[in-house]
Amino acid sequence: MIKVLFFAQLRESLNCDELTINLSSDQAFQSVKTLEQLREQLAKTDENWQSSLANGKLLMAVNQTIVDGSQVLKDGDEVAFFPPVTGG
Amino acid sequence: MIKVLFFAQLRESLNCDELTINLSSDQAFQSVKTLEQLREQLAKTDENWQSSLANGKLLMAVNQTIVDGSQVLKDGDEVAFFPPVTGG
Amino acid sequence: MDEMISVQTQDFDMAAEYQALLTNSDGTSNSNDGAVVTFVGLVRDYNQGNYVEGLTLEHYPGMTEKALEGIVLQAKQRWPLGKVRVIHRIGKLALSDQIVFVGVTSKHREAAFEATQFIMDYLKNDAPFWKKEVTNIGERWVEAEDKDVKAQQRWDKL
Amino acid sequence: MDEMISVQTQDFDMAAEYQALLTNSDGTSNSNDGAVVTFVGLVRDYNQGNYVEGLTLEHYPGMTEKALEGIVLQAKQRWPLGKVRVIHRIGKLALSDQIVFVGVTSKHREAAFEATQFIMDYLKNDAPFWKKEVTNIGERWVEAEDKDVKAQQRWDKL
Numbered sequence: 001m002i003k004v005l006f007f008a009q010l011r012e013s014l015n016c017d018e019l020t021i022n023l024s025s026d027q028a029f030q031s032v033k034t035l036e037q038l039r040e041q042l043a044k045t046d047e048n049w050q051s052s053l054a055n056g057k058l059l060m061a062v063n064q065t066i067v068d069g070s071q072v073l074k075d076g077d078e079v080a081f082f083p084p085v086t087g088g
Numbered sequence: 089m090i091k092v093l094f095f096a097q098l099r100e101s102l103n104c105d106e107l108t109i110n111l112s113s114d115q116a117f118q119s120v121k122t123l124e125q126l127r128e129q130l131a132k133t134d135e136n137w138q139s140s141l142a143n144g145k146l147l148m149a150v151n152q153t154i155v156d157g158s159q160v161l162k163d164g165d166e167v168a169f170f171p172p173v174t175g176g
Numbered sequence: 177m178d179e180m181i182s183v184q185t186q187d188f189d190m191a192a193e194y195q196a197l198l199t200n201s202d203g204t205s206n207s208n209d210g211a212v213v214t215f216v217g218l219v220r221d222y223n224q225g226n227y228v229e230g231l232t233l234e235h236y237p238g239m240t241e242k243a244l245e246g247i248v249l250q251a252k253q254r255w256p257l258g259k260v261r262v263i264h265r266i267g268k269l270a271l272s273d274q275i276v277f278v279g280v281t282s283k284h285r286e287a288a289f290e291a292t293q294f295i296m297d298y299l300k301n302d303a304p305f306w307k308k309e310v311t312n313i314g315e316r317w318v319e320a321e322d323k324d325v326k327a328q329q330r331w332d333k334l
Numbered sequence: 335m336d337e338m339i340s341v342q343t344q345d346f347d348m349a350a351e352y353q354a355l356l357t358n359s360d361g362t363s364n365s366n367d368g369a370v371v372t373f374v375g376l377v378r379d380y381n382q383g384n385y386v387e388g389l390t391l392e393h394y395p396g397m398t399e400k401a402l403e404g405i406v407l408q409a410k411q412r413w414p415l416g417k418v419r420v421i422h423r424i425g426k427l428a429l430s431d432q433i434v435f436v437g438v439t440s441k442h443r444e445a446a447f448e449a450t451q452f453i454m455d456y457l458k459n460d461a462p463f464w465k466k467e468v469t470n471i472g473e474r475w476v477e478a479e480d481k482d483v484k485a486q487q488r489w490d491k492l
Contacts, residue, residue: 008234008306009317057320064239066302080236080304084320087233087264087305088217088276088296088443096392096464097475145478152397154460168394168462172478175391175422175463176285176375176434176454191349198376198430207430210378213371213450218356220368220441272356272365283378286485289451292371296443327444 002073004042007082013052023073035060036069038079057084090161092130095170101140111161123148124157126167145172180260181244183235185267188277190216197259197279209258209281213288215296217276219269224319226311231318233266233275236304240264247298251280254294255287262295264305294331300324338418339402341393343425346435348374355417355437367416367439371446373454375434377427382477384469389476391424391433394462398422405456409438412452413445420453422463452489458482 004019011017021038023029032038039060043053061080062071073079092107099105109126111117120126127148131141149168150159161167182188194214198206221228248260258281265275278295282288307318340346352372356364379386406418416439423433436453440446465476 005236007236007304008308061236061239061304064236064242080239082236082304083306083317085301085304086307086318086320087235087303088300093394095394095462096466149394149397149462152394152400168397170394170462171464171475173459173462174465174476174478175393175461176458190352194348194374205430207377207379210376210381212374212376215443215447216352216370217443218368218370219365221365223368272363285373285375285451285454286481289373289447289454293443293447296447323444 001075002077002079004038005078005080007080009083010052010055010058010081014049023075033072034069035062035067035071035073035079038073039069039081053081055083058082059084089163090165090167092126093166093168093170095168097171098140098143098146098169102137111163121160122157123150123155123159123161123167126161127157127169141169143171146170147172180248180262181241182263183237183240183244183266184263185265187265187274188263190214190274190277193261193263193277193279197261197281206258206281209283209288211283211285211288212279212281213285213292214280215276215278215292216274217296219271219273219275221271223309223311226309226313226316228271229310229312230268230270230273231307231309232268233264234306234308235264235266239304243303244299247295247302250298251291251294255282255291256284257282257287257291260291260295262299264299264303266305297324297327297331301328338406338420339399340421341395341398341402341424342421343423345423345432346421348372348432348435351419351421351435351437355419355439364416364439367441367446369441369443369446370437370439371443371450372435372437373450374432375454377429377431377433379429381467381469384467384471384474386429387468387470388426388428388431389465389467390426391422392464392466393422393424397462401461402457405453405460408456409449409452413440413449414442415440415445415449418449418453420457422457422461424463455482455485455489459486 001022021029032041043050089110120129131138200206244262261279263277278292280288280292358364402420419437421435436450438446438450
């Protein structure tokens with residue numbers, strides 16, 4: 001099982017805060033090995049997910065550290081997708 | 089008349105806070121036109137003044153603005169000699 | 177106030193934070209450090225072309241603290257620092273409200289200045305906070321700015 | 335606290351100065367500026383190889399204020415600043431006493447950071463103050479440091 005989190009305008013446009021995926025049993029995700037593959041699979045949900053996740057500026061984190069798409073996912077990971085940050 | 093002020097370690101080594109010079113009537117100072125000439129004339133006072141005023145790092149101000157030795161002096165000027173500053 | 181990093185809804189007290197920076201953990205005064213630099217960021221009335229009435233700060237709980245701790249650690253490795261304090265508020269904020277506090281002490285002013293600026297430049301790019309502003313044309317998410325990316329990148333060259 | 339520049343024997347109150355920076359002259363809050371940077375310099379316990387017990391600050395009355403005003407004016411010409419406040423103490427100071435305060439507000443953090451650092455770098459070289467320290471080996475005048483000259487010169491290149 002991996003947990004997937006969405007924040008800010010991405011969370012709003014998807015209308016989704018959080019989602020749980022079982023990489024070994026959820027059929028659509030069985031071939032997903034890397035973070036980039038997870039993003040591509042999630043983008044297939046519908047046109048809205050497609051366009052929202054296509055944003056090249058989107059940041060991705062695994063276990064609360066920003067990483068790139070080549071990161072290999074493992075059971076128990078906490079994955080997050082979010083737009084560039086604007087705090088401070 | 090010009091007023092000459094000394095500060096910090098220079099004030100202490102000369103044992104002088106302030107001195108008034110009449111450029112036109114004080115015989116020793118009649119040929120003094122510039123700040124550098126004033127320094128040279130003051131240095132002739134004795135060996136202590138000579139060595140104290142010879143310090144290449146000494147700063148000079150006329151009317152409360154730091155200037156170099158070529159500054160021409162005029163009646164009413166406030167001249168100051170002091171070591172590099174150490175505030176803040 | 178013993179925590180170096182706080183992410184909180186409540187306001188902070190600049191005077192108390194300043195005093196804490198000058199005080200050692202045993203209550204004696206921190207006389208090793210001759211320089212204290214602070215930064216406070218506030219909600220200002222005009223941003224990215226519109227008048228701002230207030231904002232809501234969203235964050236990624238857990239990651240925010242981790243990101244801020246990582247930034248402070250980098251600063252401490254780069255400069256000889258005394259105390260470092262970072263506070264970032266979340267939730268609803270009104271015009272002129274305080275958003276963020278960074279305070280740094282050091283023996284020398286240059287280290288304190290640079291570390292404070294470094295922490296803010298990294299926070300602006302790496303700490304997962306997002307601002308949604310209420311403006312004269314309605315609500316909108318604040319856009320990240322290129323100048324903040326450049327401000328961070330210049331530290332790689334120094 | 336309406337004066338931009340103060341040279342004074344009495345201590346200053348960081349909290350009151352910070353509040354004043356956030357307040358317009360008509361008493362309303364300064365919501366134009368999103369960034370406030372402050373610097374405080376204090377008497378630290380070790381300097382130039384010896385333990386310090388206290389110090390006396392001598393200055394050149396009249397010229398000090400003029401020099402500080404000139405420095406603040408240069409900073410205001412160089413960056414878009416809101417409020418600027420400079421306080422420098424004179425006379426006898428003890429260990430951990432506050433010596434100098436610089437506070438700057440601006441719309442943007444970079445201007446506030448740079449202007450505060452600029453004012454301190456110029457103050458260190460151009461404002462006629464001299465420190466005489468009481469140390470473990472007796473009284474001595476503090477030596478001016480080359481690094482302060484270099485810190486000022488780097489602004490010529492930027």
